[in-house]
Amino acid sequence: MFIYTVQSGDNLNLLSRRFGIPANRIAADNALRYPNNLVVGQSLVIMSNSMRYTLQEGQTLYSVAQEFGVPLETLLEANPNVNPISLQPGEVINIPMESDISRRPAIINGFAYPNITEYALNCALPFMTFLSPFSYSITTQGELIAPDADDLIYRATRSAVMPLMVVTNIYDGSFSTEVLSQILADSEARERLISSIFYELDDKGYYGLNLDMEYISPDDRETYNAFLMEISERLHEAGYILVTAVAPKYRADQQGILYESHDYRVQGEAADYVVIMTYEWGYTYSAPMSVQPIEEVRKVLTYAVSEIPSEKILMGMPNYGYDWTLPYTRGTAAQSIGFIAATDLAVKYNSEIRYDEQTQTPYFNYTENGTRHVVWFDDPRSIDAKLGLIDEFDLAGASWWTINRCYVPNWLIVQNRFEVAKL
Numbered sequence: 221m222f223i224y225t226v227q228s229g230d231n232l233n234l235l236s237r238r239f240g241i242p243a244n245r246i247a248a249d250n251a252l253r254y255p256n257n258l259v260v261g262q263s264l265v266i267m268s269n270s271m272r273y274t275l276q277e278g279q280t281l282y283s284v285a286q287e288f289g290v291p292l293e294t295l296l297e298a299n300p301n302v303n304p305i306s307l308q309p310g311e312v313i314n315i316p317m318e319s320d321i322s323r324r325p326a327i328i329n330g331f332a333y334p335n336i337t338e339y340a341l342n343c344a345l346p347f348m349t350f351l352s353p354f355s356y357s358i359t360t361q362g363e364l365i366a367p368d369a370d371d372l373i374y375r376a377t378r379s380a381v382m383p384l385m386v387v388t389n390i391y392d393g394s395f396s397t398e399v400l401s402q403i404l405a406d407s408e409a410r411e412r413l414i415s416s417i418f419y420e421l422d423d424k425g426y427y428g429l430n431l432d433m434e435y436i437s438p439d440d441r442e443t444y445n446a447f448l449m450e451i452s453e454r455l456h457e458a459g460y461i462l463v464t465a466v467a468p469k470y471r472a473d474q475q476g477i478l479y480e481s482h483d484y485r486v487q488g489e490a491a492d493y494v495v496i497m498t499y500e501w502g503y504t505y506s507a508p509m510s511v512q513p514i515e516e517v518r519k520v521l522t523y524a525v526s527e528i529p530s531e532k533i534l535m536g537m538p539n540y541g542y543d544w545t546l547p548y549t550r551g552t553a554a555q556s557i558g559f560i561a562a563t564d565l566a567v568k569y570n571s572e573i574r575y576d577e578q579t580q581t582p583y584f585n586y587t588e589n590g591t592r593h594v595v596w597f598d599d600p601r602s603i604d605a606k607l608g609l610i611d612e613f614d615l616a617g618a619s620w621w622t623i624n625r626c627y628v629p630n631w632l633i634v635q636n637r638f639e640v641a642k643l
Contacts, residue, residue, distance in 0.1 A: 251627065331352045333353075340625060354386050382643055400433060418458065472485075510581035539621065541557050541559065
């Protein structure tokens with residue numbers, strides 16, 4: 221497999237001949253809804269290990285080997301019937317596109333809302349270790365309100381995927397600092413919460429607990445740490461695992477309600493895996509930018525591995541981008557958009573997709589009814605680049621928010637890079 225960037229004049233039939241695979245296979249592998257229309261800058265997953273190349277005036281096998289980064293010996297072996305001394309312009313040669321990526325074991329988690337379509341679920345399950353249905357919410361008394369996730373648990377288990385029970389401090393539709401604080405301060409409510417968790421783990425057949433507590437009061441930092449250590453010990457004694465989710469931090473003393481009570485060192489001690497939510501730099505009310513700038517993620521991971529064993533870290537991966545109206549006005553909302561829908565928009569308006577090297581993220585502009593827009597999203601290039609951080613930092617794997625949209629290239633890249641751990 222390799223990733224190809226569409227050039228001016230490209231079409232699927234041309235790419236089919238060049239790479240020796242059917243045009244409809246390229247279309248299917250890239251979820252192309254308009255296969256007859258490609259746009260410049262669009263990136264495609266090519267499930268082939270070679271390409272056919274037409275020699276230009278003055279080219280030699282050596283110059284081609286240099287241009288494509290292929291050893292000359294490999295190029296000669298791939299073209300045994302070509303005389304390297306008497307090459308002619310227009311002659312077609314075979315260029316092997318060998319990947320230098322060796323597949324390594326990885327843990328893959330995906331959060332899913334219960335309303336996920338069967339198509340999207342089937343799209344992701346073969347490439348996952350854990351499925352985390354979102355989510356149990358809480359009451360002021362430490363009781364749980366369950367999601368309608370029985371079918372997800374059943375489907376996951378049938379696919380050798382381990383279902384995790386996701387518990388959040390969502391109350392009345394949003395994360396509640398106050399309700400969690402109240403439970404942590406009340407020993408009876410805290411014990412009621414833990415007992416409710418264990419009942420659901422056993423009753424539903426979950427493999428473990430995925431604890432996603434957000435907007436924790438800074439005053440509750442130590443109390444929450446003690447809660448984590450207690451529930452970790454009890455889970456492990458009962459044969460369950462603990463996964464936690466934390467905000468992306470650059471340093472231990474980072475200020476803000478999202479960060480202060482997420483103690484990376486304690487989370488790393490208590491949990492079997494820690495999901496670091498490395499996304500939302502670009503968000504609904506931000507100025508237009510990448511949702512997941514690679515250098516910012518790298519900074520977070522540099523700090524994270526100093527506090528949490530790298531083999532416990534799951535790097536967060538977003539499955540969405542945003543469409544901003546221009547000129548941007550502070551306080552206006554961008555619209556969330558899936559990667560397929562983003563590419564469709566670029567095709568609809570024949571917008572060239574550009575690639576920001578600093579953030580390793582594609583974007584494009586378009587105008588609709590006189591209003592200008594910019595879309596930042598992800599494509600095979602950016603997904604592959606960011607998954608490369610798993611190798612760079614020797615992480616356990618990755619976690620997707622969410623898998624409710626199926627994006628086939630994402631899972632082909634996962635398959636190419638990793639041997640996904642299964643039950």
